[in-house]
Amino acid sequence: MVNRIVTGAHYGIKDWLIQRVTAAIMAVYTIVFGIVYVVTCPKDYFEWSYMFQPQWMRTITLLFFLSLFWHAWIGVRDIFMDYIKCTALRLGLQVLTILVLIAYALWTIQILWSV
Amino acid sequence: MNTKPRPKHLDLTKIRLPLPGFVSILHRVSGLGMFLMIGVLLGVLSLSLESPQGYAQAAKCLTGWLGKTLVIGLVWAFTHHFIAGIRFLLLDLHVGSDLSAARKSSAAVLVLSVVLTLIFGVSIW
Secondary structure, eight states, X not given: OOOOOOSSXXXXXXXXXXXXXXXXXXXXXXXXXXXXXXXXXXXXXXXXXXXXXXXXXXXXXXXXXXHHHHHHHHHHHHHXXXXXXXXXHHHHHHHHHHHHHXXXXXXXXXXXXXX | OOOOOOOOOOOTTTOOOOHHHHHHHHHHHHHHHHHHHHHHHHHHHHHHHHOHHHHHHHHHXXXXXXXXXXXXXXXXXXXXXXXXXXXXXXXXXXSSOSHHHHHHHHHHHHHHHHHHHHHHHHHHO
C-alpha cells in the first residue's frame, strides 16, 4: 500500500477534468466552424476574412485556441512525465512548452483582432 | 508481505500491443504531432488573414505537394485524435468498456480515421 496524502495533494483530477472540458469545447467549435464554413463557403481573401469579422466568431475562435493550448499543455506534460526521467531536462522542456503556448495565445489574439 | 517481482516487458521490440493499445499510443502520437505543427498552422492562418497577397501565398503553400501531404497527415492526426477522444470519453462514462466492445470500438476508430482521411486525401489531390 502506497501512502497517499488525503488532502492538499493534487493527483491530477483537475487536469484530467480540464482536458475533457477543453476537448468538448474544441469538438463543439469544430462542428460550428464546419457549419459556418459550409454556409459561407469562402472562395477568396475577402470572403475568408469576412468570416472572422463578427465579434462572436472571433470570440469562439479564441475560446477554441485557448482550449487547444491548455489541452496541449496537459497532454505534452503527460508525455514528458512518462518518458523524460531527467528532472532538469523535463522541467526545462515544461517551462519552454508553457512559454511557447503563452506566446501562441498572444499571437492568436493578434491574428484574430487585426482581421 | 513479500511481493514477487513482476515480469516486465518494456522492450519495445517485444511488446505486442492489443488493438486498444494501438489506439491509445496513436492518440498520443497524433496529439504530439499536432502540437508540433501549431506554430506552422498559426503562421498559415496569420498569412491567410493578413492581405489578399498573403491569402494567395497561403493557398499556394497548402496546395503544393508538400503542403497537401502535411495537410493529409494533419487530417489523419485530427480525425484519429477526435474519434479516439470521443471513445475515451465514452469509456470514462463506462460505455463499451467490456473487453469485446472495447476491441470492436478500437478497430472502428482505426478503420474510420483512415477511411475518412483517404476520402479527404483523394478529394483534394
